[in-house]
Amino acid sequence: MDGEEAGYRMAARSSVEAVFREEHGRLLASLVHRFGDLDLAEDAASAALEAALVHWPVRGVPSSPGGWLLTTARRKAVDRLRRDRTHAARLAVLQAERERDAAPAPRTAGELPDERLELFFTCAHPALPAEARGALTLRCLAGLTTPEVARAYLIPTATMAQRIVRAKQKIRRARVPFRVPAVDELPGRLPGVLNVLYSIFTEGYTASSGPSLQRPALAEEAIRLARILHRLLPTERETAGLLALMLLVHARRDARTGPGGALVLLADQDRTRWDRELIAEGTALTTSALTGGSPGPYGVQAAIAALHDEAPDSGGTDWAQIVALYGVLLTLTGSPVVALNRAVAVSMRDGPAAGLALLDGLAGEPALRGHHPLHTARAELLHCLGRAPEAAAAYRRAIELAGTEPERAHLLRRLADLEAEPPGE
């Protein structure tokens, strides 16, 4: 039957695509390592996918799908180089230089080589525009297509395609290398890679704009990438800290939105809906991130998230410890946003007046001027203290600045609560 056959083909296609997505990052990284050219590697990888779509439904999925794809893709790349002599000559020079400069990578017998670490560093290279780094990482390492990346960031596909093309042109023309930084460069370069993964995660966790508060698929891609990076760099404590932080925050995803996608604050969340498995995994990783040296910013943030996740409710949270950890984080980062979070934690420990005094000290920070959480926090504390007109003004300012509909809706509800209260109390 036609319908049956079409159905069978579709099933085969989606199973090939599932395998391909899993293998894509590793395949692409191997090809880039071998040929030193991202475009050639991408073409060869998609040619191998096309071949898999033809052969696998007929002959079955090979025992080592990754090995099959790599062998096929390499052959496709060599074919293309044979057809395009000038390109080949240019790459031959590149190749010779690479081999002269690079020490051979250690290989485990029987295992496919894993060159993904190089690709992580190239995609997050500081010479690339910040807004392209996440997109490039999702495309090259998570195996997302350009339309998928565009959807993830809620921008038109054409805009995203242009952003990716420009970044790839810079990689090629300025010769941004595909290499893992040396041990002495790592402290300067790893934070950039971690920051790219974290920005993908936060975009998924609190979308900066749009109709919905969370885009869990994007957060999950970020976690998947952080797991890969942690496996590739098991001794880097900040990589463990980043993965821990993501897991501990992601554990609360189902409790963070109520009916109709409304925002539910941490204090009001149904904690029975938190994912205990992720919390256990995140807590264990936090311990390893904080062991064996001075802690890094992701490790400290993971420790704060772990304290929230372990608390039975807001009142039973170890706010004193959280204030102390924010103090450590403030020393490490000097970030006004961290100072804001610390002020909120102080208000939970010592009462709203103490928190408000700290917040008012931050009002002049240029980095916080358009930051709605500052105005939200001020509004809540003023509300608690019964200073209704000032609280209302702060809510209104926060509503103007909030990025997503659920956040705005939440603030409008709080403002309505305030206005419904009898005056003078």
Add this chain to the structure above:
Amino acid sequence: MKYMLLIQAGAVDADGGAEGCDVTDWQAYDRAVNDAGIVVSSESLADLVTATTVRVAADGERTVTDGPFAESRELLGGFYVIDVPDLDAALEWAARCPGARGSGAVTVRPVADFGG
């Protein structure tokens, strides 16, 4: 691959030298970069008061003006063209350049390769 390191002097001191680094810093850097065998060419430019700008309009009319007296951060003080394997190597040399310190900056630009 060839890269040009454009040295943008920041605030200039009374002698027209870049702020925050002395002649010995420049001499040490120049020696290091030359010893590495990567220099294709390099020049240090004379003081900006000596600069003259030429423009030719569509009708062929030539305008010659004194200057420019650009904003200090766009003030080109000199350049190196170096031949190194990749951008990371070029950035490393740029970072070591005394002109990158203080209010100065070094812009790294690949030299166009027309396949010749």
